[in-house]
Amino acid sequence: MNIDMNKVTEILERNPKEPGAIIAVLQDFQREFRYLPVPAMVKASELLHVPLSKVYSIATFYNAFSLTPRGEKVIRICKGTACHIKGADKILEQIEAGLKLKPGETSADMKYTVEVVNCVGACAMAPVLIVNDKYHGKVRCDQAMGKVKRG
Amino acid sequence: MAHITINGKVVKAHEGEMLLAVIKRLGIDVPALCNHEAIEPTGNCRLCMVEITRPEWEGWKKNVTSCLYPVEDGLIVNTHTPELLEIRKTLLDLQLARCPNSELIQKMAEEYGVHETSYIANVEGDNCIMCYACTRICEVLGKSAISAVMRGQKKVIAPPFGEEPVDCIGCLACAQICPTDVIPYEDKDGIRTIWKKKFELVTCKNCGKTIVTRDFADYLIEQRRIPHEYFETCDDCKRLELAKKMGGLITKAAEVAV
Numbered sequence: 480m481n482i483d484m485n486k487v488t489e490i491l492e493r494n495p496k497e498p499g500a501i502i503a504v505l506q507d508f509q510r511e512f513r514y515l516p517v518p519a520m521v522k523a524s525e526l527l528h529v530p531l532s533k534v535y536s537i538a539t540f541y542n543a544f545s546l547t548p549r550g551e552k553v554i555r556i557c558k559g560t561a562c563h564i565k566g567a568d569k570i571l572e573q574i575e576a577g578l579k580l581k582p583g584e585t586s587a588d589m590k591y592t593v594e595v596v597n598c599v600g601a602c603a604m605a606p607v608l609i610v611n612d613k614y615h616g617k618v619r620c621d622q623a624m625g626k627v628k629r630g
Numbered sequence: 631m632a633h634i635t636i637n638g639k640v641v642k643a644h645e646g647e648m649l650l651a652v653i654k655r656l657g658i659d660v661p662a663l664c665n666h667e668a669i670e671p672t673g674n675c676r677l678c679m680v681e682i683t684r685p686e687w688e689g690w691k692k693n694v695t696s697c698l699y700p701v702e703d704g705l706i707v708n709t710h711t712p713e714l715l716e717i718r719k720t721l722l723d724l725q726l727a728r729c730p731n732s733e734l735i736q737k738m739a740e741e742y743g744v745h746e747t748s749y750i751a752n753v754e755g756d757n758c759i760m761c762y763a764c765t766r767i768c769e770v771l772g773k774s775a776i777s778a779v780m781r782g783q784k785k786v787i788a789p790p791f792g793e794e795p796v797d798c799i800g801c802l803a804c805a806q807i808c809p810t811d812v813i814p815y816e817d818k819d820g821i822r823t824i825w826k827k828k829f830e831l832v833t834c835k836n837c838g839k840t841i842v843t844r845d846f847a848d849y850l851i852e853q854r855r856i857p858h859e860y861f862e863t864c865d866d867c868k869r870l871e872l873a874k875k876m877g878g879l880i881t882k883a884a885e886v887a888v
């Protein structure tokens with residue numbers, strides 16, 4: 480996968496060049512590329528003086544970061560306790576069938592990524608389905624795919 | 631100098647040194663897995679816990695990790711209360727579940743009466759107890775070539791991207807500090823392999839014994855200003871040379887005396 484190194488430089492330019500800024504930089508990479516490209520991490524490590532092993536440690540620790548490209552739309556299904564009881568499994572089934580993707584997978588056309596997450600702190604609206612940054616609550620099985628397509 | 635009471639005995643200790651050091655000096659057997667003098671204590675394994683109190687605490691006590699608790703004058707320490715024995719037993723039971731194949735953990739657990747773990751044994755796993763001694767010593771050496779990767783159950787100690795660690799100089803500090811011996815390496819035909827990376831070995835010009843890797847020698851010469859002659863002979867040959875020199879001097883001194 481080829482990435483635009485100018486974008487990497489741009490992101491590094493606008494952030495402070497100190498170890499404490501590493502997470503912010505990685506977040507910017509994630510937003511820009513929808514994953515963390517290796518050359519970008521290497522550059523950040525050099526410029527911010529954070530050992531590469533530590534950059535990788537952070538990159539693999541947080542779920543918000545991904546090491547493989549994610550799709551344009553990231554579909555997250557909450558399977559926390561409340562959502563689980565409210566039938567998150569059924570919602571997931573609908574989405575797996577509708578997109579032909581299993582949790583953790585991304586479609587070949589890079590349009591969709593499906594992820595299962597733990598409690599997102601919105602239990603009152605369980606079951607919760609998140610499409611990119613939009614939270615959908617009290618989702619019904621027959622609505623799930625519609626929400627995925629519309630955002 | 632501070633005075634503290636350990637298991638009823640008053641002992642002298644340096645203000646600020648860690649309790650574990652004093653306990654070890656007295657020869658008291660308190661298990662400790664993640665502590666090493668070359669690295670800062672982090673209290674990861676929790677095995678070294680002891681009970682502390684002070685007269686003015688009016689009977690109030692607490693359990694602390696002795697590797698992280700500095701000596702204060704007047705401290706009263708107990709190392710083997712029934713509660714502590716119970717805590718260590720539980721910890722070792724958990725460790726044994728994590729590392730059922732580690733001889734060291736087996737032995738330590740046995741000493742606390744755990745012959746078999748009461749949890750589900752992780753038979754397939756390696757013997758890593760996640761004490762971070764390896765990553766910490768690597769950091770002390772100024773390299774940080776390896777780190778913890780992923781989190782929770784999937785966490786492992788590994789080089790970045792699962793590839794040969796670029797920053798590794800093959801010094802072996804990680805493998806040697808590891809309490810459960812889980813980091814494999816091999817020295818063969820003048821080549822050292824560790825973390826899948828290969829290193830040329832520097833050997834003693836007199837006896838041919840392995841000294842260090844070329845990368846480690848270069849690092850010490852450049853960064854720590856160690857003269858490069860230091861890496862020409864091994865420790866044994868250096869000692870021999872020194873003995874010869876000293877011997878010569880003594881003979882000379884004897885001649886002069888006569």
Ligand code: FES
Pocket residue numbers: 557558559560561562563597598599600601602603605607
């Ligand atoms: S369990 Fe889904 S939001 Fe809490």
Ligand code: FES
Pocket residue numbers: 661662663664665672673674675676677678679695696697698
């Ligand atoms: S030696 Fe103190 S916590 Fe491990």
